[in-house]
Amino acid sequence: MIPMPFGASYQIAVFCIIATEFCERFSFCGLRTILSIYLRNILLFSENVSTVIYHVFMMGCYIVPLIGAICADSYFGRYRTIRNFALIYLMGNILMCIAAVPSLELPPVACSVLGLILIAIGTGGIKPCVAAFGGEQFHLPDQRELLTHFFSIFYFTINLGGFVGMILAPIMKKAVSCFGDDTCYALGFGFPAALMFLSIFLFIIGKNFYKLKTPKRNIMLEFFKCGSYALATSCATKKRYDHWLDNARGKFDLTLIQEMKIVCAILLLYTPLPIFWSLFDQQGSRWTFQASHMDGNLLGTQIVPDQMQVVNPAMVLVLIPAFDRIFYPCFAKFGILENSLHRMALGGVVAGLAFFSAGILELVLETTYPELPERNHASINVVNTLPCDLKVINPFNGVQIINSSEIFRFKNMGCHNYTKYSVTIEAPLYCGPLRFHKHRFQLDVVSVEYQIDTVLIGINPNDQIQAYITDPVDFQKSLSGTPRIRIAYIKGANLLHNVTVTLKNAAGLEDVYFVHDSKTASLAVSAYMELPQGIYECKISSNEDKHLYERNFHLALGGVYSLVIRENKGYVEVSIKTIIQIFNYN
Template identity: 35%
Template sequence: MESAAEIVPLLEILPAAEPSEAAPVVLAAPTTESAPSVAPLEKIAEATAATVEEPAAESKAETNGKALLPVETKKLPEPQPEQNGKEWKEDKDFNNVAEAEGQQKKLPYPKSVFFIISNEFCERFNYYGMRTVLVLYLSRQLGYAEDTATVVFHVFTMFVYFLCVFGAIVSDSWLGKFKTILYLSMVYICGSVLLTLGAIGPLNLPVETFTMLGLALIALGSGGIKPCVSAFGGDQFKVPEQVKQITSFFSLFYFSINAGSLISTTVTPILREDVSCFDDINCYPLAFGVPAILMIISVVIFVLGRSLYKMKPPAGNMVVLVSSTIWTAITTKCKEKKTNPREHWLDYADKKYERQLIDDVKVLMRVLFLYLPLPVFWALFDQQGSRWTFQATRMDGDMGSWDIKPDQLQVLNPLLILVFIPLYDVAFYPALSLIGIRRPLQKLTAGGILAGIAFIISGIVELNLEKTYPDLPYSQHIQLRVFNTENCPLTFSSNLLGAESFEVPQFGVYTNKDLYVANSWNLEYQISSSDPNCQLSNVGSQLLTQKKAWSLFVNPLNATQNTYWQEDFVDKPSESHPLVRTVANVPPQSTIVWKNADKGDIAYEQYANETLLTRVYSAKYDVLIDGVPVGSVDVHAGGVYTLLVKQNAQGGYDHVLIEVTEPNSMNILWLIPQYVIMTLGEVMFSVTGLEFSYAQAPPSMKSVLQACWLLTVAFGNVIVVIIAEAALFDSQASEFFLFAGLMFADMLVFMVMAYYYQPNDPNKKEEVQPLTGDAKTEIPPLEEGVENKGKDINE
């Protein structure tokens, strides 16, 4: 799925802000492809108690021309020497303060948030539904190789996460949250519509162009609004008076994400596979179209709530401010390194930026140094939607009365997350503490190791799967099959080394999978029979080219010159549906029908002189020729079949089903262990990583931290693109083991980095040097009628 918490209510949303200012966008933590893992909301409420801050913004308050860090404020009751004989404690719990203030005036729950929650449900349904079937669409409909489809999938995911930072900056610096969500949602809709139109075959549109343009617009829209929606919901509340209500909002918001992703991940594969449209066994227009309709509905719902929204103007973006600080420090150091040496390279920014900001950036950089190894985890995690889905297509999803679709297995991740998160505090973490794993960085390391173990398991599964794969023609070799629909054996003679002379059994097939052909070979052959009842003799020639499978059909009533050749397909079908053909020794205009034995519907219909492979569902079929029953056949996912039919002496038909390629035999449920281990690792890695990061970073830097967390997901997808493009191995199992090895090596490096990491004490208060001389703090003027609730900067 994607990554870890789709919505973690961060401190930037919760603090009270002046009515004229907007709380900065929260860069929501990465999501699971279907459902997010999220830190318990009560922990976030506790974290909020520690600091109530002004919006992290690029404040224009200046001292001597220096940009200042946004002023930290706390609104607390006036300290009293004693209350009921007890000393009043300044660090009294934040929730108690909020409750005390709420007694003065209880604010109603904002109705506007229900429009936001409904909007989020529809948008997540669209995103996860489209993403679930994407790699199969790229490989089946666009004909991309698995490596190419994997690259496109991860490039798309990479841009979604890179553009999250773009959306946050646009929202905080220019458009504000409402306009950013609205405008980028329109872009999102355009992308979804283009993707749907491109999938409709009869329109004859340039499918590849529409698909790529659609994905680009979806990445811009989805990535751009991702950090804005939860923050916009937080803006609807007044904090601290509504701190309990905002916690319940985030619970509902998180539920809407889970509901949208779970339903779409389950339903969209059904729309894709169980519905036929436009003469195709799969219905990708419906699989893309239904989520697109939900996206349109989400925008309509969002606009309907406009009159109820509290819209705050953009107040600047901390990511921009931090980036500017770092850039100033680097450029100034290049100029003054020799003439004005400093203890730390960030100190070179002190001519333009305030000391507190520089010190906070120093702490931030120490935390971000630990982020360097993190992308490798996301490289493994996000392959659930690509490599693991392709792996599932080569497995048997038949559960008897129902089938598990290959892409449908992705629903395991969100389901397991919902099970695991409550269990971690009561079961998993106590168990880990027994073996000495108690600290956050230790837990994060354990999560990464679990991801590596998951890929070892997937590699072992792949090794067993490879035993079921068909033998394919390789360089300077061909495969030869001769199908005989006659009641007598045939003798085949040729000028091809290894196939000089052989016998083809009556009503059967001869197969040779390893014949040498340098580049191409002009085959000259003769077919004859010693049976006086056959009266068959045929001489012909055929140009055979290397690395291909060639089939010769001997069918006197249904062919020119008694025989015909066809370049054949012998690999497992990428769509996992069985491929079938019928070769019948009957008059060429006879009609052959395959009818589903259980449902009674016609799977396909053809004339007897047509022998192309046709996709059908895994099922039992009744075969009829001109309405006369031939018999029943069973075909299964992943198999390639040829049905031979001939008339018998009684006026009926004899048939034999030849298995050219064995169907999938390994049950798809063997993939469950790797999903379980990966999800265990995800919750431990992501939730622990976020909690540790928030605890270590200065309060003003948390939005920057979120941006960088999202970027680790983006860079993780870059790693997959590089390795997939390199095509280092012929075996997919080897690639899985490579990723596992990278993960273990990465965690070894992380352990060393964590060992030398010096934790930051978030409770330690920095000494603030009093402002002297002409260094006057310019507080931006408040709107008329607004009370100044902040503290003087020198307090």
């Protein structure tokens, strides 16, 4: 190989290191952004368990750097440490991608957990080494200005890689459908894996241009021995020094003692940082779940909750030049915020206000969360499909008026396993085009503990009021955020045959439900169907009329709906009811 001049070698080495860090940050931030939602929606952990797993993973990512630093400074050197841990990192990425492919029939939880462990080890091992390895490529003090420029570019690259990863990973996960699902986590995890492979490739091809240093002493071991000796001597002797590390004088090198004093001073400055970072990293867990409980539509654009974390690197990319070039020079004229500690304190106050505002927001959101049945309780939705108002005399609240085509929920009903209740339905003798011979009817409803049941009040072919109990609301699975809808078709005089219900959205997705002709059953109910959120065109046709009904309606994120269709003398009357709204999520 022809040797290259230092200038060209320096440029290639720095480019490889910066490109490596960009790809690694893209990979890590992209995976981290969609991790919480993946744990909740695909692996079906609860939000609390998902939060714990996420933060244990992040804790591992920030504990392993201690091991990575020891390996780099005492044993392998920074190049080999970065390379070896990066390979472990890549294996974790590949495992996460494989776990998200259901057709492989591998245990997704086990593969995902193992993948996260490998990623935590890999990124932790790399984290303390890359910036220091880049600094080693410069000759000091001759290239002090270049070194400063490098660290500015390096930090900018970190945030740029994180910014791009946080934007693209949720988009790729959501924009592509795969394996029968409307999301594709295999692609969401696979693309970061490809970026990690590219990161390793770029790092390795630059080997011939790097300045490599081999560790000559075990600095971490020396720090530990010196600190232990100084602490033990300080406790055993009555002689007092200005600093407790001075007790190691005569036993250890003065330069080492002085360096340890600097480290101790820095550690004191870092004391509040664990509290800050424990709150800050909730962006990837609690704040992401909080975003999933809100409507993500902004000026006609749907913001994916995973992308909420994009705000941080975006603000960093904008505020770094803004503060350096505009705000700090202006403040300096008035003698304000010239001290770094003052700037950190102001930033801490602003961060505290942000956490406080997030708590206030959660209190507001809690008022919109659905009331789900707890132990020894149940709920019943009563839907009035008749063309007149009904009076429901019941043991829960006495008398309840339910308007035509409306729904009412009886909440927090006492229930032990299965409990039967008797209610009286009172209707006017003339109910729209219907005429009843008697207007009071006794109905029995059965409630089930922890369950939300739906009772449709309609009529049977003999023009008598009848209650139809459908399958319970499947609100647990709606945690995936995809709207769920079922179709209830109440037959009348059997004048319509081969009734078809077609739901079609703007993207061309079409779902068709066929109502079976039956002379015995008065009610036909479909299973829950999961459809992407959006506006749907509903068309109902039969052999007798191809255009029985046409109407558009909107299926919101996190909603569970019932589309109630009642046949009435050769026509259909249609209403769509929101049975429960778990939350808005995309």
